[in-house]
Amino acid sequence: DAGITQSPRHKVTETGTPVTLRCHQTENHRYMYWYRQDPGHGLRLIHYSYGVKDTDKGEVSDGYSVSRSKTEDFLLTLESATSSQTSVYFCAISEEGRRGGETQYFGPGTRLLVL
Amino acid sequence: GQQVMQIPQYQHVQEGEDFTTYCNSSTTLSNIQWYKQRPGGHPVFLIQLVKSGEVKKQKRLTFQFGEAKKNSSLHITATQTTDVGTYFCAGQGYDYKLSFGAGTTVTVRA
Numbered sequence: 001d002a003g004i005t006q007s008p009r010h011k012v013t014e015t016g017t018p019v020t021l022r023c024h025q026t027e028n029h030r031y032m033y034w035y036r037q038d039p040g041h042g043l044r045l046i047h048y049s050y051g052v053k054d055t056d057k058g059e060v061s062d063g064y065s066v067s068r069s070k071t072e073d074f075l076l077t078l079e080s081a082t083s084s085q086t087s088v089y090f091c092a093i094s095e096e097g098r099r100g101g102e103t104q105y106f107g108p109g110t111r112l113l114v115l
Numbered sequence: 116g117q118q119v120m121q122i123p124q125y126q127h128v129q130e131g132e133d134f135t136t137y138c139n140s141s142t143t144l145s146n147i148q149w150y151k152q153r154p155g156g157h158p159v160f161l162i163q164l165v166k167s168g169e170v171k172k173q174k175r176l177t178f179q180f181g182e183a184k185k186n187s188s189l190h191i192t193a194t195q196t197t198d199v200g201t202y203f204c205a206g207q208g209y210d211y212k213l214s215f216g217a218g219t220t221v222t223v224r225a
Contacts, residue, residue, distance in 0.1 A: 035215075040124075042203060042217040043158065090157060102213055103148060104205075106157040 003027050004107035006091050012113045019078040021110050023091030025071075031094040032074040033104065034058075034066060036087040043090065049074055081114045088112075117142040119206045121216035128194045129224050136219040138187040138204035145211075147180055147187045150203045152218070158203060196223050 003026030013019050023032060034046040035058075045058030047066040055066050063085060065077045078085055091107040118141040128134050138147065146165045150158040162171055164180035164187060171178045175198075177190040187206075191198055201218040208214070 040217055042121075043205075043215040045213075102207060102211075103160050103163060104158075104213075105160065109157050 004091060004093055004105060006089075006107040006110050008110060009108065010111045012115065013081050014115050015082055016080050019081050019112065019114075021076045021089055021091075021112070023074045023076070023107055025074075025093050027093060027095070027105075028071060029093040029095045029105075030071070031096075031102070032068065033092040033094070034064070034074065034076045035090045035092060036060065036085075037090060037109075038087050046076065046089075078112075081112075083114050086112060086114045117144065117206055117208045117212070117214050119204060119214045119216040121204055121219055123219060124217065126219055126221045127224065128198075128221060130194055130196065132194055133190065133192045134194060134221070135188055135190045136202055136221075138189075138206070138216050140185045140206045140208075140214075142185070142208055144184050144206040145209050146207050147184075148205045148207070148213075149178055149187075149189055150205065150215075151200050152203065153200045156200075191221075194221075194223055196225060199223050 005024045007022045033048040035043040044060045046064050049055045049068040067075045089110045092104040094102050094104045120139045122137050148163045149161040152158045162178050167184050168182045169180040175192045179188045201220045203218045205215045
């Protein structure tokens with residue numbers, strides 16, 4: 001498995017509170033991604049990064065923000081958590097990025113429950 | 116961007132039998148990738164297909180990319196309990212956007 005860790009692995013929070021999820025990689029890959037996984041929807045891209053301080057929105061970015069201050073770390077923040085953001089969140093990394101075929105390697109996931 | 120559909124959503128298979136799962140895109144793809152996710156685990160890359168009509172094999176798994184590069188299939192022969200999980204296809208369009216299908220969840224009856 002690629003050197004990707006996510007923290008926390010499980011989180012229970014209340015509606016309206018801010019939540020930050022962390023993804024850490026040891027592969028020195030340029031591209032990093034945040035997905036959410038929900039039954040019947042597969043994996044949906046929230047945000048991605050193509051370098052330090054370079055990020056862009058995915059298909060379901062509303063209510064989420066990201067930051068990447070170091071190559072190895074990509075943070076996902078839910079500014080004010082809602083119950084609809086209850087999901088499993090996966091971080092992924094890619095060496096080639098979009099123009100290179102973009103094979104992705106996933107972290108172990110974070111299970112988030114918003115009450 | 117492209118829409119990627121997978122069928123069936125669920126596949127219940129008797130151990131030893133074969134089955135096929137299908138992936139269809141609304142637009143022509145640059146390449147297609149397949150991932151497997153074990154229950155409680157994370158998606159793991161299996162293979163990438165790039166050429167029209169390409170066929171690749173990994174032991175009992177056969178992956179095929181359609182001639183029009185809009186569909187793909189995964190065929191598993193002699194299903195084993197280790198094949199349990201969800202199989203995702205992910206199609207990359209020429210706009211470089213990668214779209215995942217909803218997955219086929221496979222269960223195996225011993």
